[in-house]
Amino acid sequence: MMLPNEFYTAKQVKEGEILAAGQAGISLYHLMQRAGTAVFEILRQYYPVPKHVLVCCGGGNNGGDGYVLATLLLQAGIKLTVWSTHQPNQLVGDAYQAYLDYVSAGGTIQAAQDTIEADVDVIIDALLGTGLKGAVKQATAALISLINLHDAQVIAVDTPSGLCADTGAVLGVCVAANHTVSFIGIKQGLVTASARDYIGKLHFHGLGVEAEFKHLQQAKVFSISESILTRAVIARKHTANKGHHGKALLVGGDMGMGGAIILSSMACARSGAGLTAVLTHQANYAALLSHCAEVMCKDWIGSEDVESRITWASAIALGPGLGVNTPAKSLFEAICASNKPKVFDADGLNLLAKVPNYDTNRIITPHPGEAARLLQCSVTEIERDRFAAVRELQQRFGGVTILKGAGTLVCDGKQVYVCLAGNSGMASGGMGDVLIGVIVSLLAQGYALLDAAVIGVQLHSQAADEAVKVSGKVGLLASDLMPFIRQEINRLSDKKQLNKSIYTKEQSLC
Incomplete structure (x- = not known):
């Protein structure tokens, strides 16, 4: 059965x-x-x-x-x-x-x-x-x-x-x-x-x-089924142009941490964002553009550039390789003040743990260690009852919470979704950076918070499952997921087109 x-x-x-x-x-x-x-x-x-x-x-x-x-x-x-x-x-x-x-x-x-x-x-x-x-x-x-x-x-x-x-x-x-x-x-x-x-x-x-x-x-707990994904995914119109699919802004990549923001921005672009822009340290420009020439770069030092990019963006991701120094704190404050849909990970969450705030238009994506810092408890306590932890995180910080790990949980305060996909090959650096890139891309394309979180988590894990079929789990890199992320999002989009169903708010999970 x-x-x-x-x-x-x-x-x-x-x-x-x-x-x-x-x-x-x-x-x-x-x-x-x-x-x-x-x-x-x-x-x-x-x-x-x-x-x-x-x-x-x-x-x-x-x-x-x-x-x-x-x-x-x-x-x-x-x-x-x-x-x-x-x-x-x-x-x-x-x-x-x-x-x-x-x-x-x-x-x-x-x-x-x-x-x-x-x-x-x-x-x-x-x-x-x-x-x-x-x-x-x-x-x-x-x-x-x-x-x-x-x-x-x-x-x-x-x-x-x-x-x-x-x-x-x-x-x-x-x-x-x-x-x-x-x-x-x-x-x-x-x-x-x-x-x-x-x-x-x-x-x-x-x-x-x-x-x-x-x-x-x-x-009150559900798996992320294929029918849920198909119902929530947005089918592209034949007449679509880049302006129809959003402007994603990713903020991160301090000196020596450029790899994180490169992975995030590549995943964002491969997930279908119309335009992808990055605010990062100037030292990352050459590497970022050599990996993904379609991404636009600006220095995160300079209030005018920061404010203009925040205003420009349809959705914002904060955290990959961000650091917690003075520039990072200023960026954190500016993005927290924005009413744009946003997703926080990594150092974005570490800053949030120091300056907690509630935001109904934000997704947070902690792993158990970050969750423990956010809730001021131990990792053991988080893992002792992940369902209680994800609900408490959502109640305390608002929006949607993704508690990563084996059996990743997604909570919007009403119900909890469990990701049954994924594998142990994902236990390598950069996987979370790829996930935040997928999610901000979906947010920029107009997905509701819960839809972006659920689809992003599942596609990310399904891509990893497809990737390990090629060469196995050991040695799987976050960058190996890129073609499979694109494959999975297109598979769902094509399936939606075949159903001839146009996405409406009523069809979302919210």
Whole structure:
């Protein structure tokens, strides 16, 4: 089943599945049986002839799913071992019934051992599920470490044990799964923060009640789907000229930091801005023009040049290689005073952290370190709950906030979008400079703030995914993205043209 575009908290799913099952006329035990069957189907799809399966069951409903799966494995004649962290008399409700059915089918359980047999080639993690709040307890943590040290492939039931289903934070230690099968509604913690290191390939099964659940629970976190991008993108008219596609102004590039503003301006031009201008240190002129002769350069020293360019611009980007010296502070003040749509990154954010202000016409793009400075907390606190952090940043600074990282988040104060694209090759210098260039280009072309942020983030990551198909992740440079950014924006624009749909405010995400 395709992944849905909506994500929920663990509480929403727990409460919603009871109501959804009631509406559908299905018992909760029947749902548990369907969950165990869904995992069994994934196991047979990816590992059709396993030698020996180890099922690790906890004491709650996640463990009950594991017992249902174990019964199916037993009936299929697959060599099976079941470890349980709880005695049978500690099980209650549907989990106990699933255990009884497993035993009735001829199954046996044992306590977790100190070693996992060498011939085990698939391990099922049905230990903790979505209810975990605090750190994993010592005995279970030892079992998780044992699982992670073994060579077997791991399938996690609903959520890898040790991963917070709401935030994606690791609660001490976490099962590193090759596959995770999520039920009813995908938990928001599976798509950001540390989750990508632990969930493996994410699968979804609605257990036959997804329609009822979706009707009952309102999502506030969404993926950036192809349909969202196509709806929001602006199709170019055949009669367009450069004046129809905006004037983008990028401000940055102090002495020795020219590469940042070069990358930003190149990305801006390649994303379709009609005109691209840069205010930068004179030392960057030659390098900038040799990389992109279409960009206009002016010295950022001189109030008349600065004011004239701000007046000229349709949208402004501040920060790449800016520095935090006296000229940078003056530029920061002048751009903060402007009512033009703007996007701040890098040193623009460092200056904003020192002189906080609220602006409804601005996008900020912090990585976790910059977010920590803006909120005056630690990076650990940011990563502990990225959803809370992105919402607090938006409330404090206004406009739209992009919290970068694995599973980048975009928040406008009403809802949160998650970028599921991107890869570890993007962990190299200059990627953020390219992103701000794409976003300011979209702003200059007339996109609303949220549209520019969502499209910019997704196109940037999709371009990186296309780039790694050519030569791999290691050694990917920010400049490698340029042709793929152009490719992706044209693909969407062409798709919009085929739909013969003209962009209107009503079609935007705002």
